[in-house]
Amino acid sequence: MPIESALTLPLIDHHCHGISPAELDLKQFQALFSESYRPPPPGTNEFQKPLGLAIRAFCAPLLDLEPHAAGEAYVERRLKLGAAEVNRRLMQAARLDCLIVDTGHRSNAIHTFEETGGLAGRPAHEVVRIEAILEEVAASGVSAENFAKAFADRLAERTAKAVGLKSIVAYRSTFAIPQTAPETSEVVTAVGAWMKAAAAAGRFRVSDPTIIRHGLWVGAEICRAKKLPLQLHVGFGDPDIYMHACDPTHFTDFIAAMEKWDVPITLLHNWPFLKEAQWMSEVFANVYYDAGVILNYGAAESERILREALQVGKFQKFLFSTDAFGLAELYYLGAFLFRRAFASILDDWIADGFMTARDADEIVRLVAQENARRIYPGV
Template sequence: MRDDLPPLIDHHCHGVVRRDLDRAEFESLLTEADGPGPLGGTLFDTRAGLAVRRWCAPVLDLPPHASPDDYLARRAGLGYAEVNRRFLASAGLDALCVDTGFNPDGLLDPGELGRLADATSHEIVRLETLAEGVAARAASADAFPDAFREALAERTRNAVGVKSIAAYRAGLDLAGERPDDREVIRAAGRLLRESDGAPRRNPRVDDPVLHRFLVWCASDLRLPVQFHVGYGDADADLRRGDPLLLTSLLSELARANTPVLLLHNYPFHRSAGYLAQVFPNVFADVGLALHGVGDRASVLLDELLELAPFGKVLYSSDAYGLAEFYHLAALLFRRALGRIMEEGVSEGSWTRDDASRLAGLVAAGNARRVYGLDRPE
């Protein structure tokens, strides 16, 4: 079954670095934290670090479980360009949907990633990044709503979806109602001005009204909307990242027939599975957490699939920074899904034909349908 899976569609991922990394830089990208600290020891002593040594070392012509020093020396000897080529090529992807909204290090762009992976590449536009750019140029708060609508329509002309990071800024307890322009203008005024009335130099969207406005603008354009959920770096208050908090908004977006993609979800993946079952427009993945938990990936995916229909679960790597994560997430996902399907066949829960069909949906078919990737360009 693992070898029978079709090429994957990675429906949420990022660019990777285009430079060589020293050990501290490499370890800092192994985690959602700021990096290794003197009290915590090396991040190679995590399930993610151990999985890199086990499954990524052979791609660099090293034996499985090569030591961190040997691994990093071989990586440096090959150079970042060859490392990126090998890991993207080995992921077995048919398409990538790339979030371009966070790029502090001049990461590879969607086209470059697609060429290395021999896959088609598509862009996901981050709503807050676009809104902050519009706000920085806005002549006044009154002009913000229409200026954002126009900018979003233009920016997503060739994109397949958008992403919200409300979980990082205001939390996911967002009301379902569409805010009117008067509310948006008041919120935009707060965004554009400091508390003393002076112009704000670097506008930062963190108002629930604005997050709702951005999402509804995307809905009006009939774009799928991704939400970061749960597991992330220390900037995310996990207490406000439970997808159940989105229930009111999901209900209203269902009326508008807007697809919603819940990303990552750990440790709320069972809640995400419930939402994917009860709302016709909700889909979920366990991206990012998959390579984070290493050899526990099949447990995580199996728990999501307890309630989530097979037709509502997608594959994503959330690969960022390290090309290793494209290879590692794909490999762990294939192993996890293959194990789940084989166990179901052996226990008589489904037939082998069912297993092949359902695995194909999760691997690629669902993403192709939700994002309309079969539509002619």
């Protein structure tokens, strides 16, 4: 008997992004379920990998197609129904309780967080990405000397209604950097050099570890004062990452400092560092973690991946997320594959005598909603 609550309880998606309102052609659609900047090899397509197969198997029926419809037919049907209808169908079928949306990535190409929640028929809350604000302030024309104050003011303003902050330090400088707050003079020098380089390049993209550390600590102070969690991207992502240096245990000193401040740290995605994330959730009072979008990318293997994510991690600190970006399919599949895998795993544990159905229901409630509500205020 599958655990009913695992299959039915609405999920809080604690880390996701906006979806695209665009009418996507075959190439554009495939690009949105690839982490690569490169197309698939000639003569092949993205529908031939696990995630593409899952879209054909499980999303096609929601667009009135047979399961396993061809990728071309799927995209054709998508265009015929129109993005608005497709987005509504898939988002509502995901049965989310609410969405906690990171608004810092390509925000001009996607629906706002409120609109994305509206398509799901559910409330949405905002998480502010620190590096996006660093870049916005640097591009505003402020001087290097006035940067720190302008950034602190802008971040405070942008987070007035946010339920959390997020850093992509792992993407931009890796976790293998010094972890203390830099001196003011160091920040002024680093920002001056950044502005010069950015003016020449015509693009403000922050990657200097001093500036990133500055942003992180200013953000951490806001989290401490307002009792907000700080999300950290870990592991799996696009080619900007130096994967080996995205192991979250490199960031132990910062995470320990946040434990002293009572700031919850949510480690996002984590794959292939799921074991490291679980160990951190065991030893640090403030560490939470999820498995994120890797369940979508693993698709047919999602149950095995979720099993790995739950090997020793604390159930009372594990969170659900889709990490969906751009495609409503990624929201739907994220929730669908998670529910399916979670129910099956809990069933096995009950059958093996490790827990009762009542224990399982309690764990479902924690993971689906209560863990997130404990750390995200007002959710």
